Amino acid sequence: MRGRQFGRAAICLMTIAATASMTACGKSREATVRPPAAPAAAADADREPDEQAAGKAALDAYSGYLTASRTASRNSDPHAPELSRFLADPLLTxxxxxxxxxxxxxxxxxxxxxxxxxxxxxxxxxxxxxxxIQDCLDATGYRLVYTKDRRVVPGSGGKRYIATATATRYPDGRWLISAGTAHQDQPC
Structure with a gap:
């Protein structure tokens, strides 16, 4: 029974780790949908730099999330302050x-x-x-190990798969990663 519970924990950890990185396998990019050009075409042109800045801020938050979650996982510290710097609920929890x-x-x-x-x-x-954000996570070198002897936890081997995440802008202007899903059935 304990092994089955630990297996669930390992899967959960791998799912969370996978969610952290959002890279498109094959590098295909989906264009942002915009309304048809109207007399306010200048407004649309002005919006593009805003969208680029938002994308960069979201990617920075995503990168920070991956780094913070790896550090917190390595230190076995679920309350590491770095997590709340880059994550928001429900993903933070x-x-x-x-x-x-x-x-x-x-x-x-x-x-x-x-x-x-x-x-x-x-x-x-x-x-x-x-x-x-979309990512092709490569977890082949990312392992769940026993703390005492560093043996790899059975069934926790990593692979490459697609993950998606949502960055949300909060009232204070920060972009935080609020949602993420690992699509382990979708290799990349």
Whole structure:
């Protein structure tokens, strides 16, 4: 029974780690949908730099999220302050729970998680504003290991798969990663 519970924790950790990186495999980019050009074409031209700035800020938050979650996982610290610098609920809670469960089972993450995220959509006219990110996560070098002896936890081997995330702009102007999904059934 304990092994089955730990297996769930390992899957949860891998899912969270996967969500962290949003890189498009094949580098295909989806264009931002804009209304047809109207007399206010100048307004659309002005918006493009805003969308680019939002995309860059979202990617920075995403990169920070990956770094903070790897550090917190390696240190078995679900309350690492860096997490709340880059994450918001509901994803923040999911990441903290996964790190806590791994710690309770005597495990931690080690190695390298490779990411090359791409912005797939920018929605600045929504409340709150959001940016969608896609990533091809390479978790082949990112392992869940037992803390005591660094043995790899069975069934926790990594692979390459697609992950998606949503960055949300909060009232204070910060972009935080608020949602993420690992699509482990979609290799990249």
């Amino acid at each position: 999911r990441v903290r729970v996964a790190i806590r469960e791994a710690k309770e089972h005597g495990a931690m993450r080690t190695g390298t998680l490779k990411s090359d995220p791409t912005v797939t959509a920018v929605s600045l006219n929504t409340v709150p504003a959001t940016v969608e």
